[in-house]
Amino acid sequence: GAVVSQHPSWVICKSGTSVKIECRSLDFQATTMFWYRQFPKQSLMLMATSNEGSKATYEQGVEKDKFLINHASLTLSTLTVTSAHPEDSSFYICSASGLAGGPLVDTQYFGPGTRLTVL
Amino acid sequence: TQLLEQSPQFLSIQEGENLTVYCNSSSVFSSLQWYRQEPGEGPVLLVTVVTGGEVKKLKRLTFQFGDARKDSSLHITAAQPGDTGLYLCVGTGNQFYFGTGTSLTVIP
Numbered sequence: 001g002a003v004v005s006q007h008p009s010w011v012i013c014k015s016g017t018s019v020k021i022e023c024r025s026l027d028f029q030a031t032t033m034f035w036y037r038q039f040p041k042q043s044l045m046l047m048a049t050s051n052e053g054s055k056a057t058y059e060q061g062v063e064k065d066k067f068l069i070n071h072a073s074l075t076l077s078t079l080t081v082t083s084a085h086p087e088d089s090s091f092y093i094c095s096a097s098g099l100a101g102g103p104l105v106d107t108q109y110f111g112p113g114t115r116l117t118v119l
Numbered sequence: 120t121q122l123l124e125q126s127p128q129f130l131s132i133q134e135g136e137n138l139t140v141y142c143n144s145s146s147v148f149s150s151l152q153w154y155r156q157e158p159g160e161g162p163v164l165l166v167t168v169v170t171g172g173e174v175k176k177l178k179r180l181t182f183q184f185g186d187a188r189k190d191s192s193l194h195i196t197a198a199q200p201g202d203t204g205l206y207l208c209v210g211t212g213n214q215f216y217f218g219t220g221t222s223l224t225v226i227p
Contacts, residue, residue, distance in 0.1 A: 006161075033216070041129075042160075043207060044218035093161050097215075106150050106211045109163035 003027050004096050006111035013084055014119055020080045021114045023094030029074035030096035034108065035067070038091045050077050054096045091115055121144050123210055131199055131224040140193045140221045141157035142208035149211050151191050153182055156205040198225045 003026040013019050023033055032051050036044035048064075050056040050071035058064045068080040077096075081088055107108040123144045124149060126142035132138055142151070150169045154162035165177050168184035177181045177203075181194040195202055203225050 002164075005163075040221075041205065041222045043205075043217055046217070049214075057132045091159075095161075106166055107152055107164065108209065108215055109164065110154070113159065115159065 002098075002107075002109045004109045005093065005113040006094055006114050008114060009112060010115040010117075012117045012119065015044055015084055018080055018082045019084055019116060020078055021094075021116075023077045023079070023096070023111050025075045025096040025109070028096075028098050030077075030098060031074065032097050033071055033077040034095045034097075035069060035077070035079050035119075036093045036095070038093060039115075044093060049081075081116065084116070086118045089116055089118045096115050122216045123208055123209060124205075125218040125221045127221060129222050131226065132201060134225055134227050135197050138195050138198060138223070140195075140206055140223075142191045142193075142210075142218050144189050144210060146210070146212060146216070147188050148216070149188075151184060151188075151211065152209045153191070154207045154209065155192055157203075157208065162205075162207055174202070195198065195223075198223075200225045200227050 005024045008021045011015045034049050035047045036083045037047055038044050047062045048056045048058045048060050048069050052071050052074050056069035066082055071077040091113050093113045097108050123142055125143045152167050155166045156162040166182045171188045173184045173188045179196045183192050207223045210216040
């Protein structure tokens with residue numbers, strides 16, 4: 001149980017285009033989903049926290065107009081990288097934690113990641 | 120916010136050796152998770168520890184939660200190339216706190 005999927009697993013796009021990444025909790029409902037960016041051999045950098053039905057909370061230094069997050073349901077969150085540039089190339093990972101009061105609330109379950117390459 | 124310091128940051132050892140990774144903080148956590156991440160994949164949950172002093176074993180991996188629930192360790196016995204990866208500790212408080220990560224390479 002507690003499986004999180006991401007789609008696509010990798011994407012290559014041209015500079016200036018927008019890319020949408022989906023994060024789904026497959027077998028549980030997630031109150032909160034997190035979006036991370038990761039550089040090689042480094043820990044995850046939290047970009048934003050999103051709660052279902054409300055606006056995402058962005059970490060300092062993360063442009064909310066560039067990284068649009070939508071958390072429309074308890075099983076789906078999306079991250080859209082708008083007007084992507086080569087410096088946005090990275091490994092993006094989402095995670096989900098379960099409903100408040102439930103057994104999965106204190107644990108994050110991670111998706112497999114999305115490799116974004118902007119040419 | 121990273122309140123958890125992991126050490127060492129990088130570790131390269133020969134197959135068959137033992138190793139310990141430390142995860143330290145000055146803050147108390149209600150629980151702590153250890154994850155392993157392989158290149159190009161997302162982190163996979165290895166264990167959750169909840170009680171101070173708790174010890175959990177997962178085959179050759181031994182996890183311990185400090186008595187005060189501020190720190191944790193991961194010990195690997197007779198490391199194998201398949202143990203290679205990035206190890207992350209994550210503490211749970213009023214939010215999740217990530218460790219700085221330990222990149223382990225086990226050389227055959």
